[in-house]
Amino acid sequence: MDSSSSKIKNSMKTNIYRGEEYTAICLSNKLEKFQRIEKTLPELNLNFLSGEGCPSYSYLINQAIKNSPTEKFITFGDKAFPQLIHFEKAMRLLNDGFASVQLYCLGFCGWDKELFRIIGLFDERYIGGGLEHPDILIRMKEANIAYYESLEVPYERSPGTWPGEKAADFFHKKWISPKYEGQIDYEKRIMPEENSFFEERKSQKTFKEYKESIILTGNTSLFNRKFIK
Helix, strand or coil: CCHHHHHHHHHHEEEECEEEEEEEEEECCCCCHHHHHHCCCCCEEEEEEEECCCEEEHHHHHHHHHHHCHHHHEEEEEEEECHHHHHHHHHHHCCCCCEEEEEEECCEEEEEEEHHHCCCCCCCCCCCCCCCHHHHHHHHCCCCCEEEEEECECCEEEEEEECHHHHHHHHHHHHHHHHHHHCCCCCCCCCCCCCCCCCCCCCCCCCCCHCCCCCCCCCHHHHHHHCCC
8 A cells, every 4th residue: 555545544534333433435526515514414424535636436436445444434425415324224234234335326335345355446447437336236246246226315416527428438348248239238248357456355254145135226227137125
């Protein structure tokens, strides 16, 4: 770890949920929006990780993964309006065996670091933003790992910070098979992961199987995801 990364990690403030530490990290280009969120949650220690100068959202979230000082952590964007109950629910579901708990897709998401030791980091070939979310979900399916997805956290619907044109082009190169003449084939990988290694596994922790995923968004189009009420 370089000195700047070590400094960020050491400066991260943590919280406690039922005796277990976790880190809450806002990923944003706008410090003032983070400060607005921070004022509504005086009972929590929140951290700000600036996206200024980052080539992609994937790069920024990878920085959060690497710099979280705790095994479980929560990332959220500056458009989210979370309450304490959302942080507590994310932690409870992570402890129940879900590797990823998305209470507004990637806008508010709890993570277990062991997930990234298994499937690798976010793909930084998604220049800009967009489609890194379905990409990571497909990879969780490949690894037979369950996730929870909903739209529970109030969220501001507005254009994103990172333009997604190049990301969309890359997604279709990675997950569309030429033999299907342009039709989406999410079950089949075309391009391998590249430079996604995080670190060696620290335990033999097991997560819930993919079939136990809970998807409450109604977004079932990706690779025939089953809608679970």
